[in-house]
Amino acid sequence: MSLRVEGITREQHLAFVAGRSSVSHMQVPSWGGVKPDWRAESIGWLDGERIVGAALVLYRPIPRAKRYLAYLPEGPVIPWHEGDLRPWLDPLLLHVKERGAFTVRMGPPVIARRWEAQTVKDAVPDPAARRLGDVEPDVVEPGAAELVAQLHRLGWRRSADGGADGFAAGQPRYVFQVPFAGRSLEEIRGGLNQQWRRNIKKAEKAGVKVVEGGLDDLPVFYGLYRETAERDRFIARPLDYFQRMWTALRAEDPERMRLYLAHHDGEVLSAATMLTVGTHVWYSYGASTSRRREVQPSNAVQWRMMSDAHERGADVYDLRGITDTLDESSHLVGLLRFKAGTGGRAAEYVGEWDFPVSKLLHKAFSLYMARR
Helix, strand or coil: CCCEEEECCHHHHHHHHHCCCCCCHHHCHHHHHHCCCCEEEEEEEEECCEEEEEEEEEEEECCCCCCEEEEECCCCECCCCCCCCHHHHHHHHHHHHHCCEEEEEECCCCEEEEEEHHHHHHHCCCCCCCEHHHCCCCEECCCHHHHHHHHHHCCCEECCCECHHHCECCCCCEEEEEECCCCCHHHHHHHCCHHHHHHHHHHHHHCCEEEEECHHHHHHHHHHHHHHHHHHCCCCCCHHHHHHHHHHHHHHCCCCEEEEEEEECCEEEEEEEEEEECCEEEEEEEEECCCCHHHCHHHHHHHHHHHHHHHCCCCEEEEEECCCECCCCCCCHHHHHHHHCCCCEEEEECCCEEEECCHHHHHHHHHHHHHC
16 A cells, blocks of 8 residues: 555545544644644545545744644544554655654554543552552553554654643543443433432532533633632633634534533533534533532533533543542542543553654754753
């Protein structure tokens, strides 16, 4: 098989991903509009004139040089499990090198291991388990280990630009997902743990109302989000980031992004954003106030989003990143427990990978990132 990589139109890109259920929201053309500091390009792998793979590439310039980091977040969309990767990755490297890239970073959308919710719950108090990776997985996905070995043989190296506690600046290594395919909404609700079911009932009894919001409601969401960032000790994105997300994603598809707000006694107590590509739905950003937590607005928002996702035919409800630390003293373990209460599965991706097109510039860039 002889493939070539070249730029494709937004329409060609969307047509290619339209029939695929496992495409990330970071691998559709509109995601480029969310990242104004990056130059976006849609590329395709062509077998003759037929597009057989696609990706959104984001190019980030380095200071005082016309060279770029080429980043494929949660991509590319190629057949990762169909044997030799060289015919796919070699033309990618050639293409981005011609565009001035000194390093390529990609995040193969390939899951290596999975842990059931009960396994995660049992592991948290276990003193022998310090991190999720120490815990025996319930499922080891076939082919993932060989894919990792093949990337090493081809000169790719796992990205060192990861965050503490398992969170990374780009693609999260560990996520929590609830399988929806083939399950009724009643079965999904039955899979929630007892605390979740009780909290949903509390919210209903207390009169919490969850409604969909619009662009004009983003400042309300953002106020809660800033409060959440201060409470949970993470750096908040600016309001215009969410406004760009809303405008860019919904211009491509009105179903791509939704905003949900939980009202109680005239006040918004919790809010969250939901993203959809095909049959994969993500809980993207969540926010809540510390006031009136007893009426359980966050559980109410999540259940409304899960219900809507199921109604629209979702196969997966993805709660995105979780910590891999199991240390009960970590403030992130509470979020892990919250997501595990959905009865889904923790999953580990193979991670993000770098290829140094220019070893000198790649090393300099790595040192710069390490010192930031």
